[in-house]
Each structure stands twice: as structure tokens, then as C-alpha cells.
Amino acid sequence: MTTQDWNAIPDEEFRRTIADFCARNIPAELRGLPNRVSWVKAKPWYLILSRAGLLAPAWPVKYGGMGLSPNKHIIYLEELDRAGAPQMPDHGLITVGPALIMHGSEEQKRKYLPRILSGEDVWTQGFSEPNAGSDLASLRTEGRVEGDEIIINGQKIWTSWAREANMLFILVRTNKQVKKQAGISFVLTHLPQPGITVRPIRMIDGRDAFNQTFYDNARAKLEDVVGGLDKGWTVAQSLLGAERLWAGSPRHALKFLAVLERTAEAAGRADDPVYLDRHAQFVMDVEDLGCLYRRAANSMGEGGRGYEVSMLKIWQTELSQRIMQFALDIAADAGALGLGAAPEDPLAILHSYIESRPPTIYGGTVQIQRNILSKNVLRLPS
Amino acid sequence: MSLATMNDGATSERAEGLRLLRDSAVQFTARSTDHKRTRALRETLPGYDADLAASMAELGWCGIVVPEAHGGLGLGVSEMAAVLQELGKGLLAEPLVSQVALPSRVLTLCADNALKGELLPGLAGGEIKAALAWQEESGVIDPAAATTTSTGGAAARLTGRKRFVAGAAGAGGYLVTARAGKDVGVYWVEAGAPGLAVEQQWRADGTPAGVLSLADTPARLLAGSSASAGLAQALDEAAVMVAAELMGVLSQTLTLTLDYIKTRVQFDHPIGSFQALQHQAVDLLILQEVSEAVLGEAAALLDDPDTPPLERSRMSSRAKARLSEAGLRVTREAIQFHGAIAMTDDCDVGLYFKRAITLAAWLGNADAHRRRFMALGRQK
Secondary structure, eight states, X not given: OTTOOGGGSOHHHHHHHHHHHHHHHSOGGGTTOSSOOOHHHXXXXXXXXXXXXXXXXXXXXXXXXXXXXXXXXXXXXXXXXXXXXXXXXXXXXXXXXXXHHHHOOHHHHHHHHHHHHTTOOOEEEEOOBTTBSSSGGGOOOEEEEETTEXXXXXXXXXXXXXXXXXXEEEEEEOOXXXXXXXXXXXXXXXXXOTTEEEEEEOXXXXXXXXXXXXXXXXXXXXXXXXXXXXXXXXXXXXXHHHHHHHHTOHHHHHHHHHXXXXXXXXXXXXXXXXXXXXXXXXXXXHHHHXXXXXXXXXXXXXXXXXXXXHHHHHHHHHXXXXXXXXXXXXXXXXXXXXXXXXXXXXXXXXXXXXXXXXXXXXXXXXXXXXXXXXXXXXXXXX | OOHHHHHHHHHHHHHHHHHHHHHHHHHHHHHHOOHHHHHHHTTOSSSSOHHHHHHHHHTTGGGTTSOGGGTSOOOOHHHHHHHHHHHHHTTOOTTIIIIIIHHHHHHHHHSOHHHXXXXXXXXXXXXXXXXXXXXXXXXXXXXXXXXXXXXXXXXEEEEEEEEEEETOTTOSEEEEEEEETTEEEEEEEETTOTTEEXXXXXXXXXXXXXXXXXXXXXXXXXXXXXXXXHHHHHHHHHHHHHHHHHHHHHHHHHHHHHHHHXXXXXXXXXXXXXXXXXXXXXXXXXXXXXXXXXXXXXXXXXXXXXXXXXXXXXXXXXXXXXXXXHHHHHHHHHHHHHGGGGGSTTSTHHHHHHHHHHHHHTTOOHHHHXXXXXXXXXXX
16 A cells, blocks of 8 residues: 555545545544544554555655645545544654655665654654744754764753653754854754753643753764754754644634534524624635635645745634634633533533634744745835 | 546646736736726716727627637636736726626526527627626625516516616616516516616716616516526626636735835834734735635636536635625725825725725625525535
8 A cells, every 4th residue: 555656546536545544443532532642542543554554644655655745635634634533743744754854864764764654753842942932043952063972951842742752853053153043953862861851841721741851961963963064944944834834724723613613502502693693704714714725735735935834824823713712702601611620511612712822822923924924925124 | 648638738728828818918907007097987987998898809808708609718717817807906897797797697508599699799799788687685695586577478578676787887788687476587678678767876986886777678588497597607607707806906905005015104114114014914915815715716616517506606605705805804904004195086095995895795795695605505
């Protein structure tokens, strides 16, 4: 199955193939879960996809991916969503893998790509710092070259799954003499290791999926720099387009729309004229987002500049927030019940409401996206 | 040659044709845009410049959606939309939809061959103008709601009142919807027919819309109970064409606005350097891009002969709702960006603002199309 030319299959047949596979293979206990699941729980499904050659839709075939066209990739994601497939720790698949494929040496690809596909390596990301959020290029964690090693000192934040991962990709400053974007390197290393301390961060949704990580003479090998020393900003930038395309997918808004519909149903408001009017606008906003998404995905496939992806991210994330704001209104008193206080009450939607908040922040806030578009597309003066 | 490569060949040939058509519309708009003329034409009949309309006919644009068998180019919504989008930028699109494309599609989809042969070649060549009279109540976009009555079968007599008839001025005849019992059919009424009175009301932009009073007016039946499917399709297509013109109106307004805020200096800086304005401008950019993506999918979907009617109607309503809302928003915010100057009649922004109001309402505004979209049921 791994050597199949998926793109030659007609769309509807491909859709059925993926749907059938999901129907037969997603473990029952992993279906339709509201949150990302831990690696330990996700691993069986990860390996099922891997063995079937269906794990890496966007990777080229020669690296063990499916090599899907943008259009087929969208179908693939739609069918996994429809089947309730779990969201897994996937930095290896969607971040490190593509970074290596685009910028890695042959040796790095040979070493790391198969271990991502086999589930042997679980990756975590060390990008943001307490003083380098949207302004990522001002990061200060230092990477000092010593012989064939890089010695890392500093701290990172929002390091997801740092307690489950065994591998870390991290942006470090390897040159302080040049302008800030030009002195950053993209480095791979392993964890846990003596110089790395992980401290979980409790979030307002009560979970602690994120961490702060502290580096005190942590070590990486010089040969594990991706894309060349001081060239890490280019590598990181090339990943942001894909991240924003992901953030702009209508699948997120569709999920929130389903929450709104369930909430209105449970509250007996489904036929209320105020609800119907706003619901109609949301439905059409989500469908129209789909048009922009398909256009952006195809334009990325053709090597476009990717500014559409910033637009997509703004539209999707703010739409999802408007949907959940309305859902919280409809949920009324029950919507204000604490997390986990009424697990059987369909109106206790605080969790989803909170979940709609961070997407306008991570991966570059929507305000920064507007600055980018203002400068680079509208060419407005600074 | 395999079927797939043949299709690819046809597709790329069509894309090339589309590009040529768009290019000629770009040149026409650059050459012909003249807002001194736009202002002079306001509240005059027929509401457009006859010489420009003749030039459009010479370029073949009147025949874009007319079948080749009847002297047209036999092309689709995509081609018409490409031309209208460019003309919309110069406020030059009248009377291409109201007097040409919409009546041509109603005739093509509803009439018998005799009447098609009589009227379509003239419409395609620009010698004949017609208008569709289907609405009676403000905000009602269901053709089945017609209360105008028809008696007497094929040689019918119509009685009733039609409103919001764009392109009524200067039309040689009218396609009128009327009810015979349960069925709403389409009839052809000659201009000047006995019992027909046509009054004009000025729309927001100074173009006319007719009010037709029919009192036992002789009419020729095009299609009775069978008319509804063809009429629905013609209106779906025309709504996307109007959406395309709105696309041109809003994108040109955004261009004018960006040019203005890059050069207007206040507090010693171009006002476009202020972040509050930059972010608002980006929101209009996003709206423009979403609108264009929706319009593109709508035109392609309506041109696909395999599209089921229900899906076609849904998509048409989405496109008209999106573009109506976006057109209104971009043009009204453009006034705010310009400040007080845009409230004067000398500023071109006002012309675009009023054209957007006119087009947003024509063939159903955003509210009407949202209702219709939801009534048709969601996809999947």
C-alpha cells in the first residue's frame, strides 16, 4: 500500500478508501475525543496508520509519506475528522519531518524520518521564550559551539508534551554579532538529559499539556543542526505557513459549530429566531472559509507566498470564537459551571469555550498576522 | 488520446478563452471609466450610455451566455463573471445583466424554439433588449410567490403589478411571471402592449427600476408549469453574475481607499501608517479574498452540468449573500477611511457606495439569501 499512487485515484474513491479504513481501524476508545490525547493512549492508532502507510499524508512518497496533492490531503483530513480520529502528538509528522525534508542533510533524513514513522521518536518543540512570543526572532536561549557539540543555556515556554517526548527541536541563538534573524540555529537533541529541567504549566482549562523548560549546559551534536549554523530562522519560517494553514482549516470551526448546535438543541433554542439568524450566518461563514482554505491549500501546493494562510488563520480563529461566544450565551447558567462539574450536562460547555481562545494567540497572534498582511500585501507605510 | 487528457485540453482551452475575455474587459474598463459620465447618467433613461453598450455588443459580450445555435458564444457564468468583475471596477456593467444575460438565460431555459429564434440572436447581437419582471414584494425572492394572474392559455392576458424591474427602460419586451391557477409561468409581453404601463423609480445609484402595471395585457406564453426549473436556474446564474459585479465594485473601492490612506497626511504621517487603520484595512482585504474564493467556486459549480439543482441554488445564495454583505461593508468602511470628503458628491467613493447598495439588494440581498440557503438545507 505504501507505494500506491494515491493521487491517481478519483477523489470519491479515495474518500471512500480512507473512510473505510477509519471505520475499521480507529480503536473505539479513541473515537470522538474532545482533546488531543497523550502519546501513550494515541500510540496504537499511530502505529495502525504507520503500518498501513497512511501516517504521513503530506510527506513525499520516497520518505515513506503518501505524497498527497493539496486536494487529496484535504479529503484525507476531512475523513479522519468525520470518523472521529484522535488528535495525536504530531510534531514529528507536521514539523520536524517537513523541516528535515526541506532543509535536512541526507544523513539527517535517513536517521530521523524512519524513527518518526515507526513511532520510536516523539518530538517536542522549543520555540517560544518568556520574552520571545509573537516576536520570536528576539529569542535569547544561547547555543555555544564547543568542538562537535552545541551547549545550550536559557529557557523555553509552551513546550508541549515535553514529559512524553524523547526528542526536542529547539531554536537557539548561535551568533549575537548579526541582526537577530541571522543568528539563530534549528537544533535537534534528545531528552531527558541532565541539563534540561521540565516544569509543567497549569492552564486555565485545568490541564497541563504545556511546560516550561530550562537549559543549563544541555548538549546537542553539531551534526544535528538543521539547514546550517545560523540558518535556523529560514527553517522555522518555512514551517509557519503549514502551521497557519492547519490553524485556518474549517475543521476547527466545524467542530465548534457542532458544539453550538448541540447546545442550542439541549437548551431548547434550536427554533428560536435569534438563534436561527446567527446560526445561518455562522454556517455560511464556515462554508465560505472552506472556499478560501481550498484556494490557500492549492496555492501553497504551487509554491505560493502563503499570505493567504495568514488570512485564513485570522478568519477561522475569530469565527470559532464568535461561535463559542454565542454558544456560551445560549448555555446560560449551565455554561458557567466549573470544568468537570457537570460531565453529563450538554450545556456545560466551559471547556469548549476556553478551547476557542488560544488559536488567536499561538503561531503568531492575529494582530501580528494583520501587521504582516498590512506590510507585505497592502504595502501600507510604517 | 484518453478521456482525461481530452478534458484537460478542453479545460485549458477554456481557461485561455477566459483569460482573453478578461484581458479585453480590463482594457475596456481602463479606457472607458469616466465618473463625470457616471454622474451625468444618474436619473436619466435608460440609465446607461448607449454608445458604450454598443461597444460591448461589438466585443461579443451580449452573446456570452447565448447558445451558439442562436448566434451567441455558448459560454457560461465564469466568462460572464470575469467580464462583469472588471466592468464593475469602472461602474460600467449596465445593462449587461439586466437587459441581456438574465433575459437571455430565461429565454434559453424556458422558451420554445420559435421564440428563441426570434429573440436570442438579437439579444446576442445587442439589437434587442429585454427585461425580466418577476418580483412584486420587496424582499421576496421566491418566483412562486407571484400573484399577477394569467388567463386564456397560450394567447394570454396578464393582470397585476411588477416591481424592481431592472432594465425596464428601453426594453423591447418583458419576460413576466404570472400565475394560472397553481402554476407560475413565464410570458413574453411586448413593450407598448395594450394595458401595460411602465413607470420608473430611481434606485440608490440613480439607475432606473421599472414598475409594470398590467391590466388585461396580451402576452405570449413561454412556459407554464415547466417554467419554474428554468427560471430558478436563470435567477441562480444571474445572482452569481451580480455577485461578480459586486466583486469588481468592492475591490476597486478597496484599491481607491488604500491609495488614499497611503497619501493622506495627518499628524505629520500618512494615515495608512496608523495601526488602527492598517488592521481595519486588512480585515477588508480578507473579506475581499474570501469573496473572491466563494465567487470562483460558485461560477465553476454553476457551469458544471453535473451539479444538482439544489446544490446550485445553495451555492448561488451563498455567493450572493457573501458578496452583498461584503460589497456593503467595504464601501461603507471606505467612507470612514476617507473621512468627511467621502460624504461629498464629488468623491468617487460615494458612487461605489451607492452602486453596492443597488446591487446588494438586486435579485435578493444577504438576508434574503441566507434565509433561502438555510431553507434549502445544509450540505451533507
